[in-house]
Amino acid sequence: MSATFTTYYQSPVGLLRISGTDQYLSEVHFVDNEEEAAVATGTDNLPPMAILAMDQLIEYFQGQRRIFEIPVNQEGTEFQLKVWNELMNIPYGKTTSYIDMALRLGDPKVIRAAASANGRNHVAIIVPCHRVIGANGELVGYAGGLWRKKWLLGLEKRVAHGVQTLF
Template sequence: METAYIKTPLGIAKILGDADGLQSIIVLNNEETVTKVIPEELEEAVYQLNEYFEGNRQQFDLDLNPQGTDFQQKVWQALLDIPFGKTTSYLNLSKTLGDVKAIRAVASANGKNPLWIVVPCHRVIGSDGSLTGYAGGLHRKKWLLEHESPAKQQSLF
């Protein structure tokens, strides 16, 4: 398993993967030394993440290999269908998966998504439009949604 640490506008991201695909991308709350030489297996992921943060990428084209239960895998797969710049609710996601009563299980699986940004769990919000829990912190979720928003916030000053 290869590891790389890259600097992003939201902190240091830790990327894990191998020839079978990416297993994990998480943002850290502590400082870590940025990887000087990116392992070959992670080069494309680093390149695409940098493009995303520069505003030049809306979709990722990477081999993914997250580890989780069958249900978690199903939820994570459904997250990939949420378009860039759009959001959905936990309730709508549950309906998409065929069981409106599974909303808590869907929310739990969403929170365990190991592939930050690439599998866009940040695009799931509360039914009332509120920013509900996010493993990377609500400030990061807000930043990501604003970054993807078609109507960019303008500064008054």
């Protein structure tokens, strides 16, 4: 059995809790809880997977990485796994709507289920659930807060297209 780790990274959009094993990443989660943030551990003696995750996140935030090359493993239903896999197909700097996602999953009636699965993604940024927006182009729903979603989309838009603002 693989040893698990949890570490923290202070990103431009706040503190991130990063968890996984020596074989994969299982969580990148925004930490807004001040008590948890106060006990955030340092970066001494981190396993290689934690270092890889932090290095790739740093490159992402610096506009130097568009695709993450790190194994991810989330526990979920077959449908959730399908949705999370579909999220990985949304190109950097682009967005899609929940209805378009449902259509790509093969059934427009699964729009609410797809949105629910999107909200249960445990690997923020790397599994880019922030790239899903409302059909009208509005920012809707993001577990990390809409301000973070706007910030992440703005970063990607600037890096990919040289555009100053998205919303």
